[in-house]
Amino acid sequence: MISRITCIVLFTLVVGPVFSQTQEELLQQQMMDREQAQNAEVSRMLDEGVILMEREEYEEADDLFRQVLKRAKVVPTDLTFYFGKNSFYLEKYKQSIDWLNKYIELKGTSGRHYQECIKLLETANTAFLALREEERQAAQEILTSSYDIDCGPSGKVICPVCGGKGVIIQQGPFGSTYRTCPYSDEHGQLTCSEYNQLLRGELKPKF
Secondary structure (H helix, E strand, O other), X not given: OOOHHHHHHHHXXXXXXXXXXXXXXXXXXXXXHHHHHHHHHHHHHHHHHHXXXXXXXXXXXXXXXXXXXXXXXOOOHHHHHHHHHHHHHOOOHHHHHHHHHHHHHHHHHHOOOHHHHHHHHHHHXXXXXXXXXXXXXXXXXXXXXXXXXXXXXOOEEEOOOOOOOOEEEEEEOOEEEEEEOOOOOOOOEEEHHHHHHXXXXXXXXXX
């Protein structure tokens, strides 16, 4: 007759590993369920963001897309397109260009948004360059006004033409050529007055 202790030992040897395996499988299933629930929530938020964008509620859509970026373990490929498209409508052209390029990088020409992405990229690039030109002109208008820039206590600044070298280096087909800077002194510097005149286009070359 098998003793009670022997039965307990046999039961432990047979059932123990099965119980342990069941617990491990249960934990894995719980993790998978949580991950699926999180993915479903991310997908819901992305779809809601697209709806908001189509309603021209761009700020609200931007907020949702950013929440998706924070929650998603892996960024959905379509989000790169929608975020880039919505950024375009918000006139954040540089951000739009970066995200639209990321979509093409990930999906190539096979992405379902590829054609629209290319058109948006062309428009965003044009708008970005136009904006940069407007900023450049605005800065130029300020610099060419009657305002002077304070050069500090030394009263001298590094010449922006030669970069403080005193010479201008040009690369040619037969090597480098050097010529004396027509604006700075021998140390590659300008007086504060000369610097402001240069910015306004009023400084005449010395030779």
